[in-house]
Amino acid sequence: MELVTIDDVRAAAKRIEGVAVRTPVVPCRWAEGLWLKPENLQPIGAFKVRGATNAVGALSDEQAAKGVVTHSSGNHGQALAYAANTRGIPATIVVPDVAPRVKIDAMRALGAELILVPPAQRLTATDELVAERGMALVPPYDHNDIIAGQGTIGVEMVADLPSVRSVLVPVGGGGLASGVAVAVKALRPDVRVIGVEPALAADAADSLAAGHIVQWTDEQRYRTSADGVRTNIVERTFAHLSRYLDGIVRISEDEIMSTVRRLALEAHLVAEPSGALAPAAFLHHRSELPDGPAVAIVSGGNIEPAMLRAILSDD
Secondary structure, eight states: OOOOOHHHHHHHHHHHBTTBOOOOOEEOTTSTTEEEEEGGGSTTSBTHHHHHHHHHHHSOHHHHHTOEEEEOSSHHHHHHHHHHHHHTOOEEEEEETTSOHHHHHHHHHTTOEEEEEOGGGHHHHHHHHHHHHOOEEOOSSSSHHHHHHHHHHHHHHHHHOTTOOEEEEEOSSSHHHHHHHHHHHHHOTTSEEEEEEEGGGOHHHHHHHHTSOOOOOHHHHTTSSOGGGOSOOOHHHHHHHHHHOOEEEEEOHHHHHHHHHHIIIIIOOOOOTGGGHHHHHHHHOGGGSOSSOEEEEEOBOOOOHHHHHHHHHOO
């Protein structure tokens, strides 16, 4: 399998310029040694706009004319709809019927056609649409253009914080962690890249420990509140993570929620549970990380208002 290279990431950076925002690296005075990369400040509230914009931009005019399709619990779907709008093409999103309402509403607001299905049917339904309509499939992570687009985050972090010693990145399907790890290791091989995932959806940690993909069921993965990472890694992302990732930290549900609260109160950032994973690794598992400055990616902020209210009101 051909892996993404730093040249692919650099090409992606040019392609997404003017669509995705170059987010800052922000120091945390309330957590010495921690810096945040707030991708929740992207136009659709999550890092996914980078990969989606790169993938849509790489389509030929003939491919793009038929529209694009994907499956997503929300953030990638919003990103693809946003990227499709910038190119003037239609987007169809297959969505698990348990996805947060705030994400469903956001995808519809961006003009996407939504098809809601039970979680176990999301892949089958997407494949059927590709076959029936001839639309271009832009998967959320199993695609080199997606991985390269997400990797632009790594380029920016290394440039903006030369003293960085470790990079903390959430792991769901593995596209973000793959791209960031490729970029960081190409530019700064001495920097440690650490994946972070919920203990209730830790298939990546199990897979890397076993040396092969270990499948977790939907029932297992859907126990976590971090809906953005309820997906298994695939062969493509496993290949990247096996080569470039330095380790994985598992985060409890209580640690996720307390970090969402702390980011809101201390950093003035709204993070969804998935977006709080990487900072949670620093705040709750500092002893497991390398010494020196760490940058944690706040991957998204599309949280249900009711959930945020409950977290903030919890004494």
